[in-house]
Structures are given as structure tokens and as C-alpha cells.
Amino acid sequence: AQSVSQHNHHVILSEAASLELGCNYSYGGTVNLFWYVQYPGQHLQLLLKYFSGDPLVKGIKGFEAEFIKSKFSFNLRKPSVQWSDTAEYFCAVGRTASKLTFGTGTRLQVTL
Amino acid sequence: DAGITQSPRYKITETGRQVTLMCHQTWSHSYMFWYRQDLGHGLRLIYYSAAADITDKGEVSDGYVVSRSKTENFPLTLESATRSQTSVYFCASSKGQGYQPQHFGDGTRLSIL
Numbered sequence: 001a002q003s004v005s006q007h008n009h010h011v012i013l014s015e016a017a018s019l020e021l022g023c024n025y026s027y028g029g030t031v032n033l034f035w036y037v038q039y040p041g042q043h044l045q046l047l048l049k050y051f052s053g054d055p056l057v058k059g060i061k062g063f064e065a066e067f068i069k070s071k072f073s074f075n076l077r078k079p080s081v082q083w084s085d086t087a088e089y090f091c092a093v094g095r096t097a098s099k100l101t102f103g104t105g106t107r108l109q110v111t112l
Numbered sequence: 113d114a115g116i117t118q119s120p121r122y123k124i125t126e127t128g129r130q131v132t133l134m135c136h137q138t139w140s141h142s143y144m145f146w147y148r149q150d151l152g153h154g155l156r157l158i159y160y161s162a163a164a165d166i167t168d169k170g171e172v173s174d175g176y177v178v179s180r181s182k183t184e185n186f187p188l189t190l191e192s193a194t195r196s197q198t199s200v201y202f203c204a205s206s207k208g209q210g211y212q213p214q215h216f217g218d219g220t221r222l223s224i225l
Contacts, residue, residue, distance in 0.1 A: 032210050032211045034213055036216075042218070043202065043216040043217055043218045043219055044155075044202065044204075044216040045216075046213045046215075049211070049213055051210070051211035052211075090154060090155065094210055095210060096210045099210075100145075100157075100214060102147075102154045102155040102156075103154055104152060104153060104154040105154050
């Protein structure tokens, strides 16, 4: 069965620090990859997605992610975090429209 | 834009009661989904629907029933609520191709006493 691992459960950073959140998946075939963000009390919103082409994907709010096929990874990065980035971040991996598997999420806390 | 709306936003009920959570989308997306979000588990798929009158089970479907008589509506029913079904429930929709993202509603926080 397909699985998605987010090893960082809770990350605390100071404003302006750089961010990298890990995401690894188990499926070896063609996959579609997503990062979603959930701000406190809100619904999930799409940050970025990858399905083909340039493995370095840029999303909203200065986030980017790199797909490394050989490592089954799709890590999320941001050069300089802001207090407003405090949220929970979910990696999701899918093969078809109906099969999207989410990781357990990483809670990011940015301190002033 | 209205997009996808869920109702109610909050619900408290008792074990053994039947509860229905509503989901309505205005995009005419073919696919709709129900997830539950629990601490330590992320989002887990309960049911999904590829089109009107076509539904299928997800990872955690026991104790839940869905229907989809119209493309825009996808209600989720807990036939006899149990405490383990206390959770936050999210409805989502997508256009249907695997690379298309899912769009989520604001969620329903359900507490079962």
C-alpha cells in the first residue's frame, strides 16, 4: 500500500530562519505530489503541486519543493519564514484522481 | 466564490444517534471526497465519489454511509454515532484527473458524547 512519511512532526523556528520539511513516499511508479497548508482553524489550501517537468516547483507565498525521484522525496522549502507561516503542512501523494494519500502533517511554529 | 461549503460547522450529539454532514460544491467537479482528520493520523479517506450515483469506500469507511444523487451534493451519514467518530470532517472536490488538486471545505467539528 502507498504510504507517505513526514518525519518532522513539530518544528519551531525563529522568523527569518530557513525551512525544510521532509516528505518521503513509498510508491515507485508515476505519482502526483502536493503540499497543502492548514492555518489554525482553517481548511487545507494548496501550496504547490508536481506532476511532470521541472522537479523544482515554486508555489505560493515563497514556498518551493524539489522532487527527487531516486530518493522518493518531495521536500518543502522556504528561505526565510514569517510568523504568518505558522500552520500545519501536509504532503500528499496520488496516482489517480481517487487515490490521494496524506502524510500525518508537520506543525510549524514560527516565533518572533 | 462559494466553492465548497460544509454544514454544520460544529455538531455535538450522543452515541447511537444518526448524524448527517452536508457538503455542497459549486464548481461542477466530478470527484468528491470525505476525510476525517485526527491527531497523529493526518487526513484519512472515508468515501469518495467519481460522479453522481458512483461512490466507493476509502480507508476508514466502517460506520459511514454516503450518497450522491446530484453532482453538487455529497452528504455523509453516521448511522449510529460512536465516540471514536469524534473528529473533524473535511469534504473536498476535484476535477478528476490525478494531477488536479483537491479543494477543501472549512470542515465540520463533530463531537460525540
